[in-house]
Amino acid sequence: MPSIVTQAIVLRHADYREHDRMLTLLSPSMGRVEAVCRGCKRPQSPLLAASEWFTLGEYVLYAGRGRLNVSSCNVAESFFPLRTDYERLKYATYILSVAEAAAQPGDRAVELFTLLARSLSRLAYTDKDAQAVAAAFLLHFSAISGYRPRLSHCVRCGRRMTDDEIRLMDIAEGGLLCADCQSSLRPARPLSPAQARWMRDVLARGIDKTDMPPSDAPGAVLSEYVETRMEKPIRHEGLWR
Numbered sequence: 222m223p224s225i226v227t228q229a230i231v232l233r234h235a236d237y238r239e240h241d242r243m244l245t246l247l248s249p250s251m252g253r254v255e256a257v258c259r260g261c262k263r264p265q266s267p268l269l270a271a272s273e274w275f276t277l278g279e280y281v282l283y284a285g286r287g288r289l290n291v292s293s294c295n296v297a298e299s300f301f302p303l304r305t306d307y308e309r310l311k312y313a314t315y316i317l318s319v320a321e322a323a324a325q326p327g328d329r330a331v332e333l334f335t336l337l338a339r340s341l342s343r344l345a346y347t348d349k350d351a352q353a354v355a356a357a358f359l360l361h362f363s364a365i366s367g368y369r370p371r372l373s374h375c376v377r378c379g380r381r382m383t384d385d386e387i388r389l390m391d392i393a394e395g396g397l398l399c400a401d402c403q404s405s406l407r408p409a410r411p412l413s414p415a416q417a418r419w420m421r422d423v424l425a426r427g428i429d430k431t432d433m434p435p436s437d438a439p440g441a442v443l444s445e446y447v448e449t450r451m452e453k454p455i456r457h458e459g460l461w462r
């Protein structure tokens with residue numbers, strides 16, 4: 222079998238025999254990929270950088286002994302500053318876990334790969350509030366996954382809502398909930414008009430063109446929304462203010 226060349230981001234690594242690691246990669250063309258990185262834990266291994274969390278590079282893979290293996294990697298980005306800032310590392314690790322939970326082996330993941338790379342870059346190299354970057358990741362992630370939340374109309378009755386009517390987001394239905402449709406039986410979470418506006422802005426123009434007091438980024442409600450849709454709880458203790 223000829224070698225495979227693909228861009229990838231390291232989503233996770235696990236120890237595998239004495240000197241090796243098993244990598245979980247996100248590839249735009251192949252989705253989630255498991256590959257053994259042989260010898261990467263030996264001192265001075267040229268593959269050590271290729272086997273670290275977050276690394277983005279061009280990986281050359283080959284099939285052997287019933288598995289994919291990394292034969293070489295041209296590292297493009299290590300996002301090194303994430304490793305020196307615990308606060309930003311927490312959010313970067315969380316969005317990596319969301320990507321890992323969503324990516325499927327063999328399914329193309331071009332949009333997810335691009336979104337993850339850009340979000341890691343913002344966390345590593347800009348001073349943008351880390352919670353806002355992670356919340357924007359979740360928002361775009363929901364859009365590319367096909368469940369962009371409805372942020373102008375009540376998700377139950379379809380009525381258009383003015384900003385000052387906004388109080389709640391319906392987690393199960395994925396959108397605003399008006400006062401008439403509110404019921405104790407429906408799982409809804411508080412959402413302020415400013416938060417709804419911020420989400421609309423981020424979806425329309427991207428986070429770089431969107432201002433917001435950092436403490437208001439609706440990370441908690443978005444992580445509950447995304448994890449409910451994926452049916453996969455992901456650890457996020459201490460992440461949302």
Ligand SMILES: [Zn+2]
Pocket residue numbers: 375376377378379380398399400401402
């Ligand atoms: Zn309604």
